[in-house]
Amino acid sequence: MNPATSPSAAPVDPTATAAWGELEAHNIELTGSLREWFDADPRRAETFTHDAADLRVDLSKNLVTPRTRELLLQLAQEVGVEARRDAMFAGAHVNTTEDRAVLHTALRRPSGASPALEVDGQQIDADVQETLQRVYDFARSVRSGEWTGVTGKRIETVVNIGIGGSDLGPVMVYEALKPLAQDGLSARFLSNIDPTDAYETTRDLDPETTLVIVASKTFTTLETLTNARLVRQWLLTGLREQAGLTAEQEEEAVAKHFVAVSTALDEVEAFGIDPRNAFGFWNWVGGRYSVDSAIGTVLATVLGPEVFEELLAGFHAMDEHFAAAPAAQNVPLLMGLLNVWNVNFLEAETHAVLPYSQYLHRFPAYLQQLTMESNGKSVRWDGSLATTETGEVFWGEPGTNGQHAFYQLIHQGTRIVPADFIAFASPNHALADGEQDVHELFLANFFAQTKALAFGKTAEEVRAEGTEGPLVAAREFSGDRPTTSIMAPALTPSVLGQLIALYEHITFVQGVVWGINSFDQWGVELGKQLAKGLAGAVAGDEEAIAAEDASTAGLIRYYREHRRD
Ligand code: F6P
Numbered sequence: 001m002n003p004a005t006s007p008s009a010a011p012v013d014p015t016a017t018a019a020w021g022e023l024e025a026h027n028i029e030l031t032g033s034l035r036e037w038f039d040a041d042p043r044r045a046e047t048f049t050h051d052a053a054d055l056r057v058d059l060s061k062n063l064v065t066p067r068t069r070e071l072l073l074q075l076a077q078e079v080g081v082e083a084r085r086d087a088m089f090a091g092a093h094v095n096t097t098e099d100r101a102v103l104h105t106a107l108r109r110p111s112g113a114s115p116a117l118e119v120d121g122q123q124i125d126a127d128v129q130e131t132l133q134r135v136y137d138f139a140r141s142v143r144s145g146e147w148t149g150v151t152g153k154r155i156e157t158v159v160n161i162g163i164g165g166s167d168l169g170p171v172m173v174y175e176a177l178k179p180l181a182q183d184g185l186s187a188r189f190l191s192n193i194d195p196t197d198a199y200e201t202t203r204d205l206d207p208e209t210t211l212v213i214v215a216s217k218t219f220t221t222l223e224t225l226t227n228a229r230l231v232r233q234w235l236l237t238g239l240r241e242q243a244g245l246t247a248e249q250e251e252e253a254v255a256k257h258f259v260a261v262s263t264a265l266d267e268v269e270a271f272g273i274d275p276r277n278a279f280g281f282w283n284w285v286g287g288r289y290s291v292d293s294a295i296g297t298v299l300a301t302v303l304g305p306e307v308f309e310e311l312l313a314g315f316h317a318m319d320e321h322f323a324a325a326p327a328a329q330n331v332p333l334l335m336g337l338l339n340v341w342n343v344n345f346l347e348a349e350t351h352a353v354l355p356y357s358q359y360l361h362r363f364p365a366y367l368q369q370l371t372m373e374s375n376g377k378s379v380r381w382d383g384s385l386a387t388t389e390t391g392e393v394f395w396g397e398p399g400t401n402g403q404h405a406f407y408q409l410i411h412q413g414t415r416i417v418p419a420d421f422i423a424f425a426s427p428n429h430a431l432a433d434g435e436q437d438v439h440e441l442f443l444a445n446f447f448a449q450t451k452a453l454a455f456g457k458t459a460e461e462v463r464a465e466g467t468e469g470p471l472v473a474a475r476e477f478s479g480d481r482p483t484t485s486i487m488a489p490a491l492t493p494s495v496l497g498q499l500i501a502l503y504e505h506i507t508f509v510q511g512v513v514w515g516i517n518s519f520d521q522w523g524v525e526l527g528k529q530l531a532k533g534l535a536g537a538v539a540g541d542e543e544a545i546a547a548e549d550a551s552t553a554g555l556i557r558y559y560r561e562h563r564r565d
Pocket of ligand 1: 163164165166215216217218219220221224287288373521524
């Protein structure tokens with residue numbers, strides 16, 4: 001970024017760039033198919049395959065030619081992606097609407113990184129390391145049994161109470177790395193304000209061996225504070241009933257069973273949690289970018305500080321790649337630009353992420369917040385309207401389950417659904433079915449799907465198998481359905497960190513091209529405000545109900561008539 005340009009100066013309109021016009025013309029002129037492109041260019045796979053840290057990323061089955069890539073890179077140049085990336089890493093206030101730096105990348109800088117990062121007068125590295133060490137000390141004391149519950153029993157379950165970024169990242173990483181949890185220690189996650197969630201999370205837990213982490217960036221989130229109060233009540237009642245806890249011991253019980261993670265330590269104290277048992281982070285970490293901050297305390301505790309360190313190292317490896325790899329080999333940049341191509345030129349409305357790893361079953365849900373809360377915007381960072389379509393809908397499920405559910409539409413539907421396929425060379429658990437290595441069977445599906453999507457099956461090929469008549473068309477596959485294949489040696493903590501950082505940076509690249517601030521989330525505010533305002537009506541205040549629109553009033557009346565406890 002030109003140092004004279006402030007981060008909130010009007011973004012370059014991508015549709016007004018020379019590259020955009022050329023991409024439009026190129027899209028019209030583009031002929032051929034993936035079959036033809038692969039046949040014509042024996043080096044196509046190589047040309048479009050890149051390494052980023054431990055990830056091998058094959059982009060060759062996307063609907064692009066080397067010319068498309070050249071133009072997309074030109075677009076990135078014209079809108080200033082690299083300059084804004086550098087500004088973000090350096091601590092410029094690229095979160096314009098909240099006037100904040102965006103420094104999740106600083107959370108994973110290694111200890112002793114040089115030169116030290118100072119932003120807005122804060123010694124960022126020193127503060128990050130200090131908090132990390134406090135989190136690790138706490139985690140070690142729980143893991144060793146030194147930290148016990150109020151009755152002296154060892155902690156067996158850590159319940160993380162949080163929602164959005166204070167939940168999705170921790171759950172996803174815990175599920176992905178579950179085999180690394182310490183024996184006798186496990187995590188649970190409570191997020192929804194549906195009372196069922198609090199009930200189900202606690203109903204078979206022993207309060208004497210349960211530790212609660214209340215995780216909330218703001219510490220004002222209705223769901224999290226309500227759940228924290230419910231669990232505090234459950235804990236104190238349980239301890240009274242089964243261990244004879246007295247009223248005088250309640251404060252000590254809360255201190256031994258409740259810790260907090262937040263940027264608002266005053267709110268933590270107001271809630272009744274001892275600030276000495278609280279781990280902070282900073283406003284320059286967005287909620288959906290916070291799993292690598294103290295929000296990961298549950299992970300450091302259950303999986304261990306060493307695992308958390310390895311996770312952070314993975315994030316950092318991808319940050320370094322994004323910051324330094326030349327544009328033509330920069331994987332987050334290329335994948336972000338491909339998404340722009342798919343959305344703005346090929347008119348894709350959604351994007352599937354399909355991990356061939358059962359342990360990554362929460363990865364698509366995690367990515368939904370990361371991508372859609374970041375890029376689901378219609379105005380640009382200077383307040384002007386977006387000039388083109390922005391954030392696509394992200395979704396997905398692990399393969400092979402998805403194959404037997406929704407892949408039909410990806411293969412033969414009328415819509416284009418770009419998809420990322422993710423797989424690992426080594427299984428977490430190698431099992432054999434007789435002579436058959438089951439991981440190989442699993443991977444054969446991974447390889448087969450992208451092949452089928454790219455190259456399809458022609459009518460001639462269908463007929464050659466003996467099919468005739470109208471069935472031929474039903475069994476034909478058009479091919480040319482774009483996919484990216486991401487492989488890594490194994491699902492290790494480092495590789496997981498690399499994958500998360502990869503998608504963070506892809507999201508950033510798309511945001512910059514579209515000129516939107518990927519780091520605010522004003523769109524979630526209205527619903528929150530209205531929910532508060534409806535409390536009286538929901539509780540039965542007839543005047544308040546009558547003041548509502550007819551639909552809302554009708555629904556509330558239905559609730560009032562049918563509620564049974
Ligand atoms: O409602 C949206 C949101 O603000 C997310 O961005 C955030 O991750 C989530 O709520 C939870 O917020 P907090 O961590 O402050 O409780």
